[in-house]
Structure formats: C-alpha cells, structure tokens
Amino acid sequence: MKALVYTGTQELVYRDEPNPIEVSGESILKIHASGICGSDMHAYHGHDERRIPPLILGHEVSGEVQNGKFKGKDVVLNPLITCGKCEYCTSGREHLCPHRIILGMNKPIERQGVFAEFVSTPDTNIYEIPDGLDKNEAPVAEPTAVSLHAVLIGEQSLKKPLSECKILIQGGGAIGLLCGLILSKIKNCKNIILSDPNKLRLNECSKYLDAKYVAPDHNEIESNKFDIVFDTVGLEISRQQAIEVVKPGGSIIHIGLTQPAGTFNFRKMTLQEVTVIGTYCYTNKDFEQTLSILANKEIGSLDWIEFRDLKNGGDAFKQIHDGTCVAPKIILIP
Template sequence: MKALFYTDTKQTEIMDTPAPAPRFGWSRIRVSHSGICGSDMHAWHGHDERRVPPMILGHEAAGIAADGPHAGKTVTINPLISCNTCADCQGGRPHVCADRALVGMAFPGTFAEEVLVPDTNIYPTKLAPKQATLTEPLACALHAVQLATTRMPGAASAIVLGGGAIGLLAARCFALKGLGRIDIAETNPLRRSLLADTTGARPYDPLNHTPAQADIVLDAVGSGRTRHAASALVRPGGTIVHIGLQDCAGGLDTRRLTIQEITFVGSYCYAPKDFRAALALLEDGNVSGDGWTECRPLDQGQQAFTAIHDANAPPKIILTI
C-alpha cells in the first residue's frame, strides 16, 4: 500500500509498504482523510523522541471499515489505545493509563491507505469523512474546555492562546458553553482572519494587543511565552488549562499562581465520553470544518507540512488518500 513516511527532520516521502496484517479484535480501515496535527508537526521538526523515523505519522482519520464488525461503514477512529484493565481505564480515564499508546506513534499511523485499529476504537458515523476526521481534535479541545468549566462553573470569560485547530475548536466549545466573552490570540493574520466567523470569539494579535484578564485562560500553544502570557492574563482565582506541547521552557509565574490562588491544570487527549460527545457535536452540526480546513492529496504531504511550517496554511490541512 501507499503511505507517507516521516523519514528525517522536515522530510517526508511517499513509499510502498505492506498492508497491515490481520489481528484478532482489530479491524482494517481504508483511510480516506487524515488531518495533520500539531504533534505531527512536532515530530516532523525533529522534536519528539517518541516518534523515530522512518515511520508513518497521522492519527486524526476517517474512512471505510474494510472488515470487522463495522465492515462497509464510514467510520472515524479513536487513536488512543489503552490497556483497558488498570484502575484508570476501569474508572473511565484511559487517557492517563500508564500503558497507553497512540496510532501514529507506537503503531503505524493514518497517513496511509490502510490502518489497523482495535474494534473498540472505531466509531461508525453518517458524517462525510472530511468532517468525521475532526472528531479527534475536537475531543481534545472539548476535554480541555470541560476541565476548565468544571473547575470554574460560573466562568463568564475565557482567553484562548493559539488559533490552530485545537485553539479554534476550544473557542467554539466555550461559545457553546455560553461564555459571554471569548478572546483568541493568534499572530498569523491568515488564521486570524478566519477565527471570528468560525468560533464566535474575538481574535487579536498578541504582539500588538493585550485583552482584559479572564476567568479561564486555555493555552493551546504550550511555549514559555504563552505560559508567561497565561500567568498574566488569568484573573485572581481563575484557571489556566494547559493543552499545548510546544516546548518545556519555563514561563509560568508560580508566585502569582500561589498568591492569587490560580488553578493550573494540564489536559491530555480525552476520555471515551469526550470522543463520543465530540462526534455528536459534529453530527448535530454544532461544529464543522467549514471555512477553516483544506484538503490536499497525500502525495502533496511534504508540501502540506512545509506550508504549515511557513505559516501559509489554514488551521487544519487534511490529507486525502
């Protein structure tokens, strides 16, 4: 089968590779659409020691089940694979399972004609595959927003740092939660021009403007600079939710967090309930990829990665296979 391999820092290549071998309790998915995630970019930049080339990246995907219980149906996949037996898995928190693994990291990814996935991680849907591909990033954003609003049930305002797919979807989720003021920071003017119409939030350039403090600050970038900004932008008694993973530099003002009793919480992936809820939001039409996604063929994968790197791309590029 044809697949896009990450071969070296900032390098990908279309290669032929054997189709996945059958495995009991797993199904083959004929991938039709697969989104490029920020974590794929992190690997492509050579900054993720867990993803060692040559390998097939990709984990946001939809297609047709080739076999198994959902054969012939359009499906989207939950790429997070957990042990299903530990206390965290049994308690509904498989995303923090000590033995968790991810398609596109521990297993071959979805930038390929076929991918093998556990049957329990496959979700049939009547959505068009392009829309269904957004289930996974929406589940990430929804989980982070749920963490934030659970800790601050009376929150009236939020600031999202980063207007990529996760930040955009988080802003949309905050709007669906009914928050009265949502600001979203984005330095890229191309992305900033798309954000108001697609999120219900107020986009701003953080290089030229600083909004008023907010009850919640969601850091969808995860750099030293955005942690510094989050520390300053959250109001006393507020909450910072950290979902971005750009670097491990400092930036967090722990003194202010302490004396102003600010909550800082990390958000990683999602629980199965978040994935189901994200799929429902897409199926109900409350969230869509209209206006901020772009499809490109798999054999233009290298150009797509380069366009994202050069800040010359919308918040989400989806590769078609």
C-alpha cells in the same frame, strides 16, 4: 500501499510501504481521510521522542473497514489505545492509562499511523460515522474531543459560570478554534479573545467564531484580566503570558506541547490561587459526545478544513511550518 513516511527532521517521503497484516481483535481500514495534528508537526521538527523516523505519522482518521464485524462500515477512529484493565481504564479515566499509546508512534510500542492508504486498529477504537457527519470531515472528531475535554475540565475548575467568564484563547490553530467554537456555541460564552501572530489565520477563524481577534502583544491582553486562559500553543512565552494575564483565583488550561519546560511565575500561581491544569487527550465519553456534536452541527460549519492529496502532504507540512498555511486544519485524502 502508498504512504507519507516521516524519514527525518522536516523530511516526508511519499512511497510504497507494506500493507498492514490482519491481527485478531483488530480491523483494517481503507482510509478515507486523515488530519494533520500539531503533534505530527512536533515530530516533523524532530522534537518528539515518541515518534522516531522512519514512521508513518497521523492519528486523526476515517475509513471503510475491510474485515471483521464492522466490514463495509464507514467509521472514525479513536486513536488512543489503552489497556482496559488499570484503575484509570476501569474508572472512566482511560485517557490517563499508564500504558496508553496512539496511532502514529513507535515509542514505547510501534503503531504505524494513518498518512497511508490502509491502517490497522483495535476493534474497540472503532466508531461508526453518524448520519450528518461527512466521512472526509470525520477525522476532525479527534481534535474536537481534545478541545471538548479541555473546556469541560476548565469549566469544572471555575467558581462562576463559564458563560460569565472573560476568556483568552492563545493560538488560532484547530484546537484553539475548536475550543472557541465549543465555548461560544455550546457553552454560550460571549467574552472571548483569541490571539495569534498570524493575521491570515485570525482572519480565517473570524469567519466561523464570534470573538475578538488580536496579536499576542495587543493591549487588550492585560494583566489580571481573564478568568480562564486556554494555552493551545505550549511555548514558554505563552505560559508566561497566561500566568501574567489570568485573574486571581482563575484557571489556566494548558493544552499545547511545543516547549516542554521554561520559566513560569509560580509565586503568582501560589499567592493568587491560580489553578493550572494540563490536558492532552480525552475520555471515550468525550469522544462519543463529540460525534454527536459534529453530526448535529452544534459548532457550525466545518468549512475551515482544507483538503489536500496525501501525495502532496509534504508540501502541507512545509506550509504549516513556514506559517503560510491559512487553514486551521488540513486533512489529507489518499
């Protein structure tokens, strides 16, 4: 099969790779479409110890099952593979499974990713694409589930209705836009600011989400102003801003993974009882709810997705890296 292989820092090669082999309890998918995630970009930059080259990256995917009980079905994958037996898996919090792995990683266990023509996946991670959801748009289910989970845990942390909150979303990528769409169209939030240094990206997001769009240093982002902040960037500077601008008693939902450490105003967090919640993925229930949301068009048009050929995926990564990519999400087609 052809695959886009991560071979070194900022290096991707489109080349022949062995087809996946049939394994009991798993199915092989002929891939329809696969999305580029921020975590794939972290690997591309050489900043992810869980993704070591050479490796086929990617975990947001739809495809047609080639074997087994789902043969011939168009499906979307939940790429989060868990043990199914631990205290988290048996209590509906399987996303916290200590043995969790994801497609497109090789640490601690190798699972080749989906920037390819075929991929193998456990049958338990397969969901049929519902009516109303285009098979090439279906890979966006995974980042939508991430965003839905972040909004839900943020909502649970607050002492007043989410719809009454002043909200800051840091970052206009797919997760930032999806958080905003869920907040606006499903949670009925009217007071949303989305910040990003890329004006072209802000302009693109503004076509789909009713919010105020500003640069990160805009005077609208004031100290102690926001009931809840969604940091989808994960830089030291974005965390510093988040704790500066969140209100006493407010919440910061930290989703971004760009920088793992840095200074942070723990004094304010402590004195003003600020809740800080880290979130990385989602539960099976979140994923199922997401498929319903997308099939029923609850967050509106997905025209903000840009489609590229898999063979040109290296150029897409470079444009995301350079900041010249306008689309919040690029999906690759084999």
